[in-house]
Amino acid sequence: MSDEVTAEILTTHILDLAGQGKRLDGRGTDDYRKVSIEPGFVVTADGSALVRIGDTAVLAGIKLEPGKPFADTPNAGVLTTNAELIPLSSPTFEPGPPQPGAIEVSRVVDRAIRAAETIDLTRLCVTPGEKSWVCYVDIHVLDHGGNLIDAALLAGVAALTHATVPAKRFEVGDADYPLEVLHTPVECTFVRLGEAIVVDPTFDEERACQGRLTVATDETGRIVAMQKGLVGAFSPDDVKSTVERAFQHGDRMRAMIRGGAG
Amino acid sequence: MGSVGAKDVPVLLSPEGLRIDGRRVNELRPIKITAGALKHADGSAFVEWGANKVMAAVYGPREVHPRHLQQNTKAVIQCKYNMAAFSVDERKRPGLDRRSQEISKVIAEAFDSVVFAEEFPRTSIDIYIEVLQANAGTRCAGLVAASVALADAGIPMADLLPAVAVGKAGGAIILDLKKEEDNFGEADLPMALVPQSGRLVLLQMEGHMTREELATALDLGVQGCRGIYEVMKQALRDRYAVAPAEASA
Numbered sequence: 001m002s003d004e005v006t007a008e009i010l011t012t013h014i015l016d017l018a019g020q021g022k023r024l025d026g027r028g029t030d031d032y033r034k035v036s037i038e039p040g041f042v043v044t045a046d047g048s049a050l051v052r053i054g055d056t057a058v059l060a061g062i063k064l065e066p067g068k069p070f071a072d073t074p075n076a077g078v079l080t081t082n083a084e085l086i087p088l089s090s091p092t093f094e095p096g097p098p099q100p101g102a103i104e105v106s107r108v109v110d111r112a113i114r115a116a117e118t119i120d121l122t123r124l125c126v127t128p129g130e131k132s133w134v135c136y137v138d139i140h141v142l143d144h145g146g147n148l149i150d151a152a153l154l155a156g157v158a159a160l161t162h163a164t165v166p167a168k169r170f171e172v173g174d175a176d177y178p179l180e181v182l183h184t185p186v187e188c189t190f191v192r193l194g195e196a197i198v199v200d201p202t203f204d205e206e207r208a209c210q211g212r213l214t215v216a217t218d219e220t221g222r223i224v225a226m227q228k229g230l231v232g233a234f235s236p237d238d239v240k241s242t243v244e245r246a247f248q249h250g251d252r253m254r255a256m257i258r259g260g261a262g
Numbered sequence: 263m264g265s266v267g268a269k270d271v272p273v274l275l276s277p278e279g280l281r282i283d284g285r286r287v288n289e290l291r292p293i294k295i296t297a298g299a300l301k302h303a304d305g306s307a308f309v310e311w312g313a314n315k316v317m318a319a320v321y322g323p324r325e326v327h328p329r330h331l332q333q334n335t336k337a338v339i340q341c342k343y344n345m346a347a348f349s350v351d352e353r354k355r356p357g358l359d360r361r362s363q364e365i366s367k368v369i370a371e372a373f374d375s376v377v378f379a380e381e382f383p384r385t386s387i388d389i390y391i392e393v394l395q396a397n398a399g400t401r402c403a404g405l406v407a408a409s410v411a412l413a414d415a416g417i418p419m420a421d422l423l424p425a426v427a428v429g430k431a432g433g434a435i436i437l438d439l440k441k442e443e444d445n446f447g448e449a450d451l452p453m454a455l456v457p458q459s460g461r462l463v464l465l466q467m468e469g470h471m472t473r474e475e476l477a478t479a480l481d482l483g484v485q486g487c488r489g490i491y492e493v494m495k496q497a498l499r500d501r502y503a504v505a506p507a508e509a510s511a
Contacts, residue, residue, distance in 0.1 A: 004334075098360075100363050100364070100366070100367040101367075103360045103363045103364055103367070104364050104367055104368075106360065107360060107361070107364045111468045114468075115468045115469050115470065211375070211463075213465070221472060221473070222470045222471065222472065223467065223470070223471050223472070223473065223476055224468070224469065224470055225467055225468050225469075226451070226465060226466060226467035227368075227465070227466050227467075228368070228462065228463070228464060228465035228466065229367075229368060229371060230371055231371050231374040231375050232375055232463070233375050233456055233459065233461035233462060233463045234461060234462050234465065235459075235460055235461045235462070236460075236462065236477075236480040236481070236484060238461075239462070239465065239476075239480060240473070240476070240477055240480070243473055243476060244473070247473075
């Protein structure tokens, strides 16, 4: 049987189950898979975290280097987020320039980190207009079992939370010091399966879905980013109810990030 | 919202509740849509919206390029959103940047949600959006232009897709942000509505909003989209309606 036919049968099955309030892996509509966060996974990075959501695995590494602030923000450091969907993580990824899917993950994660003011960029300025820290958040998807956006942001924020500014190594100061994290954004992704809206989609649920919606919240009760993706639609009431669910899951995962453990 | 360390933040909302260009919070910028603005495309539209000028063209259904994207059960909807180098104050380096690629993806997905793509298996419907002059809200202006262009091309679809950005500036939830409100405001939330179902097929957000503000913003955006919907339908009537005298002749 071709991939296309199996995918079609699986999609029908997933949608049938969703109509009965069930999911293929036995979860309820509002259950995440098991989430674990392992900070400090890579010691060569200035901060890192390996995040698993079910069988999705994402690794984020932070590197800080002295550089130059942008001309239009002379008093602020620079933050760059990049997500790589490397071919090792899925049979569906090919080598080559980043595909739209990878670019979307990068940009949605970057938006949440930036809009939540996760790190105070003015604190990364060394000499206004001349020298500032450039903070790179590099995210590698290692195993693609669905819901990459949530895993990628979780990994990025956990890595930032446990990062060190290498001031001594670059002779910018006398000692390295912890990177100050002001806010903890968490993204929660939902997909529509028929009339059901389920959280934390698997790879197969993403393929079967009729629309994906991601909501990023922070610990102060703010919504900081949203992204509707894939083919499908959500009513304003759908959006409002997913926001409530996103705050609940977000608060639980924020505790995990700060605790630094699974 | 790109305002880190920025100076000279303008007053975005006067004590009288007026915005930088004199609009009320729920007012759209003037919008003009010309259906069929190009001669060689299968469908096209030109949108002038505030200080935005955006052209859209549709080609297809036609052969799929690259070939491997072809689907046996439906047409693939492809979209290229591009900003001209001269469309912004500081010259934009030509070519597809990551922002353009993300916008192209979400716009293609929005149209894939309403176009009856199953009617044209193994073909491609190609949407090109060219931003000629930009002043915030270009993805929405592009979406509106592309939607009218799809209708102009005779592509069957469930509905037109009006779109608008709602945001927060000067502490208020406002409709249809212009450049200063986008640059110095607190949140930006572009959306596209399927008027007949009341559902959103494009929704993005960046900034800060409480739950209550988001609810207000969604309502305001849906209202704004319904206003734009009328302008879109009128643009198509202007191009295709047959005057009664002509009809009877």
